[in-house]
Amino acid sequence: MQIASIKNLNINFGALKVIHDVSFEVAKGDYIGLTGANGAGKTTLLRAILGLEKIKSGNIKLFGTDLSNFSNWEDIGYLPQNITSFNPLFPATAGEVVGLGLLSQKKFPRFINRRDHEKILSALQMFNIENLKDRSVGELSGGQQQRVFLARAMVSEPKLLLLDEPSTALDPATRELFFETIGRLNKEKQVTIILVTHDIGSVGHYASRLLYIDKRVIFYGKFSDFCSSHDMSSYFGSSSQHIICHQHD
Amino acid sequence: MTIFSFLQFAFIQKALVAGIFIGLLCSVLGLFLVLRRLSLIGDGLSHISFGAVALGLFFGFYPIYVAIPVVIIGSLVILKISEKAKVYGDAAIGIVSAFGISGGIIMASLSHGFNVDLFSYLFGNILSISTSEMILSIVLSAVVILVILFFFYDLFSVSFEEEYAKTTGIKTNAINTLLVILAAVTVVLAIRIVGIMLVSSMLILPATTALQIAKSFKSALLVSALTACLSVIFGIIISFLLDLPAGATIVLLGGLIFVAAFAYRKIFS
Numbered sequence: 126m127q128i129a130s131i132k133n134l135n136i137n138f139g140a141l142k143v144i145h146d147v148s149f150e151v152a153k154g155d156y157i158g159l160t161g162a163n164g165a166g167k168t169t170l171l172r173a174i175l176g177l178e179k180i181k182s183g184n185i186k187l188f189g190t191d192l193s194n195f196s197n198w199e200d201i202g203y204l205p206q207n208i209t210s211f212n213p214l215f216p217a218t219a220g221e222v223v224g225l226g227l228l229s230q231k232k233f234p235r236f237i238n239r240r241d242h243e244k245i246l247s248a249l250q251m252f253n254i255e256n257l258k259d260r261s262v263g264e265l266s267g268g269q270q271q272r273v274f275l276a277r278a279m280v281s282e283p284k285l286l287l288l289d290e291p292s293t294a295l296d297p298a299t300r301e302l303f304f305e306t307i308g309r310l311n312k313e314k315q316v317t318i319i320l321v322t323h324d325i326g327s328v329g330h331y332a333s334r335l336l337y338i339d340k341r342v343i344f345y346g347k348f349s350d351f352c353s354s355h356d357m358s359s360y361f362g363s364s365s366q367h368i369i370c371h372q373h374d
Numbered sequence: 375m376t377i378f379s380f381l382q383f384a385f386i387q388k389a390l391v392a393g394i395f396i397g398l399l400c401s402v403l404g405l406f407l408v409l410r411r412l413s414l415i416g417d418g419l420s421h422i423s424f425g426a427v428a429l430g431l432f433f434g435f436y437p438i439y440v441a442i443p444v445v446i447i448g449s450l451v452i453l454k455i456s457e458k459a460k461v462y463g464d465a466a467i468g469i470v471s472a473f474g475i476s477g478g479i480i481m482a483s484l485s486h487g488f489n490v491d492l493f494s495y496l497f498g499n500i501l502s503i504s505t506s507e508m509i510l511s512i513v514l515s516a517v518v519i520l521v522i523l524f525f526f527y528d529l530f531s532v533s534f535e536e537e538y539a540k541t542t543g544i545k546t547n548a549i550n551t552l553l554v555i556l557a558a559v560t561v562v563l564a565i566r567i568v569g570i571m572l573v574s575s576m577l578i579l580p581a582t583t584a585l586q587i588a589k590s591f592k593s594a595l596l597v598s599a600l601t602a603c604l605s606v607i608f609g610i611i612i613s614f615l616l617d618l619p620a621g622a623t624i625v626l627l628g629g630l631i632f633v634a635a636f637a638y639r640k641i642f643s
Contacts, residue, residue: 217530221530222534228531233524234524
């Protein structure tokens with residue numbers, strides 16, 4: 126089953142081309158590590174899939190529906206890159222913030238009911254932060270906030286998870302718990318994942334496919350194919366390719 | 375005669391009923407505006423309402439009926455300028471409010487005869503509210519509060535993180551438009567209580583007081599509503615007993631409650 130299809134996507138910021146003729150497809154159960162250098166367009170591409178960027182040309186389909194007509198947002202979970210963009214003085218508890226992730230499942234008028242509170246608690250438990258449910262989110266540490274926002278992304282039990290630098294601000298133990306949790310969701314529940322990361326060396330540890338971009342697609346395929354690719358050897362230089370693939374081993 | 379005997383006066387009863395409704399409305403809407411960093415929209419819209427009230431007086435219409443559509447249009451213009459004209463929200467408010475104030479001053483100067491009426495709108499006088507004005511305030515306040523309740527989680531989500539709200543299917547542009555329209559209606563209603571000069575404080579003070587002590591969004595709404603009600607009730611009573619202007623007394627009381635909440639937070643947290 127096709128989850129996402131991106132065809133000949135072009136995005137400009139003024140005169141600057143930030144995404145150039147990008148095409149790729151995402152199938153159910155894929156776990157894609159989206160990587161590239163700073164300014165390569167990783168976050169812009171992810172935001173475009175969510176309809177948050179103005180597209181110059183090209184086409185994006187989610188679950189077979191053109192993005193402009195897509196309405197099943199409950200099938201998508203999203204963790205933004207900059208979680209500190211919210212107002213730290215905002216008087217919202219961790220539980221209330223996680224509850225916002227359930228609004229995609231609701232029709233107007235949207236209300237959070239008693240059953241939703243059970244879902245919120247389960248999402249918090251997924252990251253061992255159920256004890257933070259009634260704490261104001263602005264008072265939490267960066268790592269705790271990151272876990273709250275991850276719980277918000279997961280609470281609607283989405284079929285497609287879009288995660289932008291999810292392990293930033295996580296301590297090593299939580300980072301391990303996080304990758305274990307989403308790895309399990311991917312394997313057991315066939316949740317499709319697109320994960321933006323700078324860390325090309327370790328992306329192969331968890332992702333089944335690698336999407337390397339530099340405004341355009343440089344490589345899209347299995348990590349093992351990346352390591353044996355002569356094209357990638359010429360692009361990165363054989364020593365860099367060897368280092369990346371060695372980290373993976 | 376007891377200390378509560380003043381409650382038998384019809385004008386006090388009308389002032390309390392209308393004041394509580396409008397105070398509740400200001401406190402709930404004000405929380406969303408403050409959290410969206412749109413606190414000053416109340417100030418800008420009150421300046422537009424100055425022009426609209428002057429327009430109504432100039433042509434001999436009931437000023438509030440003129441002010442409601444004019445201020446709604448003004449609020450939409452602020453929104454459009456900040457979205458389309460590469461102008462930040464505060465500058466957009468400044469541009470539109472300048473039109474309101476200057477228009478109002480020209481109308482007042484052309485008419486020569488309604489400066490006393492205009493004065494009453496500038497500083498408000500809830501104690502002189504008529505029965506029809508009270509009914510209008512209750513009906514409009516109830517409608518706006520109901521709209522807020524129906525869109526509560528949409529407003530909450532957009533106020534917390536607008537882009538994320540968009541990814542959950544919330545029509546954020548429509549919610550932003552709704553918020554400024556509700557703010558316009560609220561500002562016009564609140565003019566009768568505290569006047570054009572102090573109307574933004576009715577939106578800001580209860581909300582900022584709540585932010586000092588509330589840990590959750592629901593508790594912030596409760597504290598904000600409670601603060602507004604206390605300010606209005608005791609403001610009206612004190613102003614009557616001490617023969618002070620009601621609007622200024624209500625706002626001053628709101629300011630004192632804010633200071634108390636601020637001190638409480640500093641001492642106990």
